[in-house]
Amino acid sequence: xxxxxxxxxxxxxxxxxxxxxxxxxxxxxxxxxxxxxxxxxxxxxxxxxxxxxxxxxxxxxxxxxxxxxxxxxxxxxxxxxxxxxxxxxxxxxxxxxxxxxxxxxxxxxxxxxxxxxxxxxxxxxxxxxxxxxxxxxxxxxxxxxxxxxxxxxxxxxxxxxxxxxxxxxxxxxxxxxxxxxxxxxxxxxxxxxxxxxxxxxxxxxxxxxxxxxxxxxxxxxxxxxxxxxxxxxxxxxxxxxxxxxxxxxxxxxxxxxxxxxxxxxxxxxxxx
Numbered sequence: 044x045x046x047x048x049x050x051x052x053x054x055x056x057x058x059x060x061x062x063x064x065x066x067x068x069x070x071x072x073x074x075x076x077x078x079x080x081x082x083x084x085x086x087x088x089x090x091x092x093x094x095x096x097x098x099x100x101x102x103x104x105x106x107x108x109x110x111x112x113x114x115x116x117x118x119x120x121x122x123x124x125x126x127x128x129x130x131x132x133x134x135x136x137x138x139x140x141x142x143x144x145x146x147x148x149x150x151x152x153x154x155x156x157x158x159x160x161x162x163x164x165x166x167x168x169x170x171x172x173x174x175x176x177x178x179x180x181x182x183x184x185x186x187x188x189x190x191x192x193x194x195x196x197x198x199x200x201x202x203x204x205x206x207x208x209x210x211x212x213x214x215x216x217x218x219x220x221x222x223x224x225x226x227x228x229x230x231x232x233x234x235x236x237x238x239x240x241x242x243x244x245x246x247x248x249x250x251x252x253x254x255x256x257x258x259x260x261x262x263x264x265x266x267x268x269x270x271x272x273x274x275x276x277x278x279x280x281x282x283x284x285x286x287x288x289x290x291x292x293x294x295x296x297x298x299x300x301x302x303x304x305x306x307x308x309x310x311x312x313x314x315x
Contacts, residue, residue, distance in 0.1 A: 056313055064306045069203045071299035077212065077277045078292045081285070082258060097276040099258040099285050102168040106251040110160040112189045112230055122250040126161035126177065126280075128215055129246045130154045130208040131194060131224075155194070155242070157208040158187045164249075166257055171268070175257055177280070179272025184210055192231040194224060194242055208245075211291040214281035215247045222246070249280070256281045256288075 082097045106123040132152040159180055165172040180186065185206040207213060222244040228234060249255065258279035259270040272278030281288045 053313060057310060060306050060310050060313070064303060064310070066203060067299045067302045067306065070205060071296055071303065073205065074211070074292055074296045074299065078289070078296065080275060080277055081279070081289060081292075082276070095260060095262060097258075098261055098270075099256055099279070100166055100168045100170075100173055100270065101256045101284075102166040102173075102254065104249055104251055104253050104255060105165045105167055105172065107163040107165065109162040111162070112160045122252065124162070125164035125175075125249045125251065125253075126159060127246045127248040128157075128159050128207060128213055129189060129244060130157040130206075131192060132243050132245060134241050152243075152245075154206060154208055156187050156192045157185060157206045158189060159207050159213065160189055164251075166255065166270075173257075173261065173268045173270050175280070176269050176271040177278060179259070179278045180207065180210075180213065180280075183272070183277070189230055190232060193233045193235060194231065195235045211288060211295055212277055212279045214279065214283055214288045214291060215249065216283050217247045217249070217253075220246045220248070249282070253282060256285050258285060258288075 080097070082099050104125045106125045109124050110126065131154070133155055134152065159177060161175075161177055163174070165174045183204070185204045224231075224234060224242050224244065227244050256279070257270055258276070258281075260273045260276045261268055261270045263269075270278075279285065279288055
């Protein structure tokens with residue numbers, strides 16, 4: 044009886060570890076594919092924008108229309124917003140060091156929902172304006188429309204895709220703005236928790252006049268140049284440059300590789 048229970052416990056532990064091996068393996072494979080698809084330095088520095096070819100452009104943002112979800116909760120902002128990365132958080136079980144605010148320890152936060160909202164905006168380059176279409180970001184990440192969010196007692200779920208908030212392809216260094224849910228309740232679909240005191244909306248914004256680098260593929264439509272992502276060329280939106288984005292992708296690949304090595308070691312120990 045005891046032997047059977049031990050075998051069952053071992054089997055459950057192996058299944059649990061196997062799921063995390065699959066989780067880390069799939070995420071690492073996606074990151075490696077993204078990294079290998081980035082434009083090289085020659086393409087990045089090229090003065091010609093070739094439709095259909097991988098390229099990266101750098102310039103200032105010009106906002107033509109703000110995100111449709113951009114309403115009263117963001118009226119305090121002074122600059123036009125082209126797009127914003129967001130997440131709704133709740134308290135985690137661990138604490139973290141807050142280096143930016145020089146607070147030794149702060150309560151860790153976990154992501155319940157995340158996404159990106161955008162309006163119509165272009166990048167002013169030396170070779171003219173290029174409109175940005177982030178649809179590829181939505182299709183290849185864990186991404187929710189803010190207007191579809193239901194804040195409930197069930198927070199998040201186990202998914203293999205990379206969340207937009209933590210994606211290295213959305214490399215934004217803007218200061219994180221924090222909003223109470225009462226300030227945005229007209230923007231989201233519903234709130235079913237009894238108390239919203241522990242839930243917050245955090246945003247990082249791209250504003251008019253910000254200088255960004257956007258990587259992707261360019262095509263012409265009705266005389267307008269549009270940059271978007273593709274399977275062969277992931278879309279990157281970065282305000283710190285393509286070189287820093289490469290470093291951050293490599294760092295995430297290393298983290299997942301170390302996690303895989305540890306999990307495989309655990310499997311070996313359990314099965315011995």
